[in-house]
Amino acid sequence: MAEFSWIARSPLEKALVVGGYGARGTTAGVSLTEIRNFDLIQVMARRGKAAELAKAAETRFGVTAPNAPNAVRVPDATLIWSGPDQFLVLSKGGIHAMEKLSQAFSQSASLSDQSHARALISVSGGKARSMLAKLSSLDLHPAAFPAGTAAATAVDHTSINLWRGSDRPDGQAVFNLLVFATFAESLWHTMLDAAAEYSVEISHSEALA
Amino acid sequence: MRIVCPFCGERELGEFTYLGDAKSARPAAGASEDEVFDYVYMRDNVAGPMSEYWYHGGGCRAWLKVARNTLTHEISSVEPAAGVGAKQAAR
Ligand SMILES: [Zn+2]
Numbered sequence: 001m002a003e004f005s006w007i008a009r010s011p012l013e014k015a016l017v018v019g020g021y022g023a024r025g026t027t028a029g030v031s032l033t034e035i036r037n038f039d040l041i042q043v044m045a046r047r048g049k050a051a052e053l054a055k056a057a058e059t060r061f062g063v064t065a066p067n068a069p070n071a072v073r074v075p076d077a078t079l080i081w082s083g084p085d086q087f088l089v090l091s092k093g094g095i096h097a098m099e100k101l102s103q104a105f106s107q108s109a110s111l112s113d114q115s116h117a118r119a120l121i122s123v124s125g126g127k128a129r130s131m132l133a134k135l136s137s138l139d140l141h142p143a144a145f146p147a148g149t150a151a152a153t154a155v156d157h158t159s160i161n162l163w164r165g166s167d168r169p170d171g172q173a174v175f176n177l178l179v180f181a182t183f184a185e186s187l188w189h190t191m192l193d194a195a196a197e198y199s200v201e202i203s204h205s206e207a208l209a
Numbered sequence: 210m211r212i213v214c215p216f217c218g219e220r221e222l223g224e225f226t227y228l229g230d231a232k233s234a235r236p237a238a239g240a241s242e243d244e245v246f247d248y249v250y251m252r253d254n255v256a257g258p259m260s261e262y263w264y265h266g267g268g269c270r271a272w273l274k275v276a277r278n279t280l281t282h283e284i285s286s287v288e289p290a291a292g293v294g295a296k297q298a299a300r
Pocket of ligand 1: 265269271
């Protein structure tokens with residue numbers, strides 16, 4: 001009988017080449033970092049159970065889960081709004097993995113493990129907003145899209161979950177985006193093309209920002 | 210044309226898919242063949258205010274009921290379609 005070994009691999013394993021890309025001779029205007037090895041659970045209220053879900057989420061995370069397009073940080077997870085009565089739980093190390101959350105939400109929500117179904121890309125740098133403006137129709141100016149704002153949207157005809165996390169130590173805004181694994185490579189190349197003129201710094205990381 | 214999704218806010222048309230007339234109601238079980246035929250195939254070609262279903266597939270994936278003037282594209286109201294989870298819109 002065939003032996004299968006299931007090894008989690010990044011959907012950007014081939015496309016992502018660590019180092020510089022695009023314009024040379026300037027400091028990188030855009031940093032693209034793929035975050036690898038995370039737990040991501042989609043939580044959706046069952047019919048008529050939105051209030052129960054809100055209560056269960058508060059018990060589990062100690063904060064009100066987002067009921068508007070926001071991302072809420074708790075010490076060991078980020079709760080990202082993804083639509084009415086639903087949100088994503090992004091975490092690491094199994095703390096809020098499927099088997100943990102399925103107990104917490106057994107009475108109120110349907111859960112779906114998206115850990116290996118999405119790629120997580122973090123975009124930052126002085127020209128990050130200029131690059132994203134080529135692809136997204138959203139206004140990402142700090143006045144319209146402050147830290148903690150989230151959006152379910154489409155860039156380059158690809159559905160993404162976008163949210164602005166905490167700023168980098170140098171004060172630059174950080175835009176995180178989750179994209180379906182099978183669309184990740186396509187979106188990656190599109191972003192590289194859009195960012196090339198600003199000079200790009202490419203990396204991957206195991207750490208959730 | 211832009212649609213103000215009650216959950217996501219103002220978004221470009223490209224994020225939405227059009228379904229059509231939100232008025233047509235499924236006939237009761239036991240309805241005549243003519244009534245079912247009407248429901249499945251016959252559509253009014255409205256020139257003016259119309260109630261329509263739109264799907265925010267490039268966003269929150271909610272179905273919306275949009276009142277739109279087909280002559281001017283003026284949108285007078287957008288609300289969650291029946292069955293969409295949250296009763297309260299986010300914005
Ligand atoms: Zn929406």
